[in-house]
Amino acid sequence: MSKKRRENETESGPVTPHVPVDRFGFLKQEHGNSPERFSKARSTSSTDHDREERKVRKWRKMIGVGGSDWKHYARRKPNVVKRRIRKGIPDCLRGLVWQLISGSRDLLLMNPGVYEQLVIYETSASELDIIRDISRTFPSHVFFQKRHGPGQRSLYNVLKAYSVYDRDVGYVQGMGFIAGLLLLYMSEEDAFWLLVALLKGAVHAPMEGLYHARLPLVQQYLFQLESLVRELIPKLGEHFTQEMINPSMYASQWFITVFSYSFPFPLALRIWDVFLSEGVKIVFKVGLALLRYCQDELVRLPFEKLIHALKNFPEDAMNPDTLLPLAYSIKKSVNEIMMESKGGKKNSSSSSLFYEAPLGYSIEDVRPNGGIKKFKSSVYSNCAKRPS
Amino acid sequence: MGSSSGQPEFDYLFKVLLIGDSGVGKSSLLLSFTSNTFDDLSPTIGVDFKVKYLTIGEKKLKLAIWDTAGQERFRTLTSSYYRGAQGIIMVYDVTRRDTFTNLSDIWAKEIDLYSTNQDCIKMLVGNKVDKESERAVTKKEGIDFAREYGCLFLECSAKTRVNVEQCFEELVLKILETPSLTAEGSSGGKKNIFKQNPAQTSSASSSYCCGS
Ligand SMILES: Nc1nc2c(ncn2[C@@H]2O[C@H](COP(=O)(O)OP(=O)(O)OP(=O)(O)O)[C@@H](O)[C@H]2O)c(=O)[nH]1
Numbered sequence: 309m310s311k312k313r314r315e316n317e318t319e320s321g322p323v324t325p326h327v328p329v330d331r332f333g334f335l336k337q338e339h340g341n342s343p344e345r346f347s348k349a350r351s352t353s354s355t356d357h358d359r360e361e362r363k364v365r366k367w368r369k370m371i372g373v374g375g376s377d378w379k380h381y382a383r384r385k386p387n388v389v390k391r392r393i394r395k396g397i398p399d400c401l402r403g404l405v406w407q408l409i410s411g412s413r414d415l416l417l418m419n420p421g422v423y424e425q426l427v428i429y430e431t432s433a434s435e436l437d438i439i440r441d442i443s444r445t446f447p448s449h450v451f452f453q454k455r456h457g458p459g460q461r462s463l464y465n466v467l468k469a470y471s472v473y474d475r476d477v478g479y480v481q482g483m484g485f486i487a488g489l490l491l492l493y494m495s496e497e498d499a500f501w502l503l504v505a506l507l508k509g510a511v512h513a514p515m516e517g518l519y520h521a522r523l524p525l526v527q528q529y530l531f532q533l534e535s536l537v538r539e540l541i542p543k544l545g546e547h548f549t550q551e552m553i554n555p556s557m558y559a560s561q562w563f564i565t566v567f568s569y570s571f572p573f574p575l576a577l578r579i580w581d582v583f584l585s586e587g588v589k590i591v592f593k594v595g596l597a598l599l600r601y602c603q604d605e606l607v608r609l610p611f612e613k614l615i616h617a618l619k620n621f622p623e624d625a626m627n628p629d630t631l632l633p634l635a636y637s638i639k640k641s642v643n644e645i646m647m648e649s650k651g652g653k654k655n656s657s658s659s660s661l662f663y664e665a666p667l668g669y670s671i672e673d674v675r676p677n678g679g680i681k682k683f684k685s686s687v688y689s690n691c692a693k694r695p696s
Numbered sequence: 697m698g699s700s701s702g703q704p705e706f707d708y709l710f711k712v713l714l715i716g717d718s719g720v721g722k723s724s725l726l727l728s729f730t731s732n733t734f735d736d737l738s739p740t741i742g743v744d745f746k747v748k749y750l751t752i753g754e755k756k757l758k759l760a761i762w763d764t765a766g767q768e769r770f771r772t773l774t775s776s777y778y779r780g781a782q783g784i785i786m787v788y789d790v791t792r793r794d795t796f797t798n799l800s801d802i803w804a805k806e807i808d809l810y811s812t813n814q815d816c817i818k819m820l821v822g823n824k825v826d827k828e829s830e831r832a833v834t835k836k837e838g839i840d841f842a843r844e845y846g847c848l849f850l851e852c853s854a855k856t857r858v859n860v861e862q863c864f865e866e867l868v869l870k871i872l873e874t875p876s877l878t879a880e881g882s883s884g885g886k887k888n889i890f891k892q893n894p895a896q897t898s899s900a901s902s903s904y905c906c907g908s
């Protein structure tokens with residue numbers, strides 16, 4: 309029986325036939341990103357299946373055909389949307405919803421042909437650096453595994469295009485994991501614009517400072533994380549001080565790759581759902597939740613074991629259904645700190661959850677003709693030169 | 697940690713740092729040394745840390761090894777880890793000439809800037825010698841560089857494990873021959889050298905700031 313099946317599979321497609329992969333496409337025997345332990349629990353019983361189906365139906369209704377109802381719904385019922393996103397976006401709708409909540413859809417529509425231009429005609433000083441890292445990005449995923457296969461080519465194109473689009477950022481290691489994650493859920497062009505939306509701050513604070521020379525935003529976030537640990541998990545904060553553990557030893561990659569570098573894929577996806585809708589606060593919250601969840605263990609460890617533990621959290625801590633509720637429950641201080649870092653610019657209304665202050669405008673206010681051009685040029689002009 | 701037994705688990709503790717361009721094989725070298733394996737590794741983001749125990753002669757040694765990200769942009773995160781290192785391994789890829797020329801243009805300067813140990817032992821390592829047909833830097837050039845900069849020198853392959861242990865052992869032997877370094881690294885003084893808090897060092901932290 310297995311022989312016959314194997315033949316069929318070999319003929320049928322480009323996917324490496326003999327290697328078992330999990331439901332996200334990662335090779336099963338690999339550690340690290342393999343989410344098998346979580347998918348096992350999923351869709352086993354028929355009630356789970358029913359629940360998932362009901363959820364998808366609700367979501368479909370909420371976003372409308374091709375996302376047509378989304379903005380309306382999000383404006384009318386921001387809290388419903390927020391709550392549903394926190395429970396996890398259905399995997400089959402994830403790509404579309406990510407584009408809607410990040411504002412990247414609008415960027416794409418406003419800039420027809422731009423991506424193609426960047427990919428085909430422009431050259432980048434980072435090309436060799438990017439090529440060198442392509443095979444080192446999600447090497448255990450079938451999509452990216454094949455040398456010069458479609459996955460690797462898309463990844464290269466997106467990163468190259470971005471490095472041309474924004475020469476101040478260029479290419480920084482870690483961006484590949486973000487682009488790779490996006491490419492598992494959308495086309496190259498969509499992934500590119502989502503990257504733009506994030507780095508240029510279409511909806512939330514711009515991320516580009518994570519990648520600029522001297523990594524100013526990484527430094528800032530690490531500094532803020534350290535004070536948050538001291539404030540919210542004082543016992544652990546004290547232990548870190550004693551053992552001379554510094555957040556740059558474990559948390560740089562949390563921020564630089566938004567947990568896409570070394571965390572189990574199902575957890576990374578759930579974090580990304582919330583990250584795109586609520587912004588970088590969730591990175592702090594998840595980080596703090598992890599530390600808090602493990603603190604009894606961590607406070608007992610000496611320096612070297614501590615460092616290891618901070619890069620290898622136990623399985624139960626990485627279960628999204630355990631960790632995320634814990635992260636959501638951390639509220640006050642993170643919000644305060646993030647407010648401070650915006651220079652005290654408090655956003656007046658809480659209902660503008662999704663479209664607050666993108667580069668000074670709000671996307672939904674932008675109407676055809678004049679308005680769109682304005683937004684478009686303001687985003688695009690960042691690529692040539694950014695006053696800083 | 698064995699401290700409960702009253703007897704220290706090692707005679708010396710040394711801090712070793714791996715530096716060099718991205719992709720030259722620093723992490724592979726470390727993995728090959730600490731766990732005898734060779735895997736396709738992702739780029740290092742920031743820093744990594746591993747411990748390895750060695751016995752040389754009668755001496756029990758503990759190496760605390762920091763593996764740094766090679767990409768230029770990450771140097772703000774890695775520069776503070778030079779502090780207090782007794783040994784620094786500069787790695788280049790014998791098949792990529794630019795990784796060799798960057799040693800004098802960049803990495804040697806980084807050491808001068810950030811290393812706090814006058815007597816710190818430097819070692820030059822040319823990796824990936826298994827790709828002999830693609831070699832772009834001769835062994836002679838490596839030797840000349842090492843002589844000029846006063847470092848030890850070896851060529852190795854993280855993949856075939858040729859000379860991997862020797863890299864670390866030669867470095868450690870040389871450290872052991874240097875009284876000022878062994879004094880710091882002896883188990884009596886271990887606390888100080890093991891726990892170097894990079895954030896509290898000079899320049900890297902100056903950009904910490906909340907305002908925008
Ligand atoms: N043939 C061969 N390939 C090697 C050897 N050492 C490393 N590589 C490969 O070179 C690539 C880079 O290796 P890494 O160890 O990740 O390089 P690195 O210096 O740590 O790079 P960064 O973390 O980005 O600074 C990987 O694809 C390795 O498989 C070697 O001795 N021989």
Ligand SMILES: [Mg+2]
Pocket residue numbers: 722723724738739740763764765766
């Ligand atoms: Mg590395």
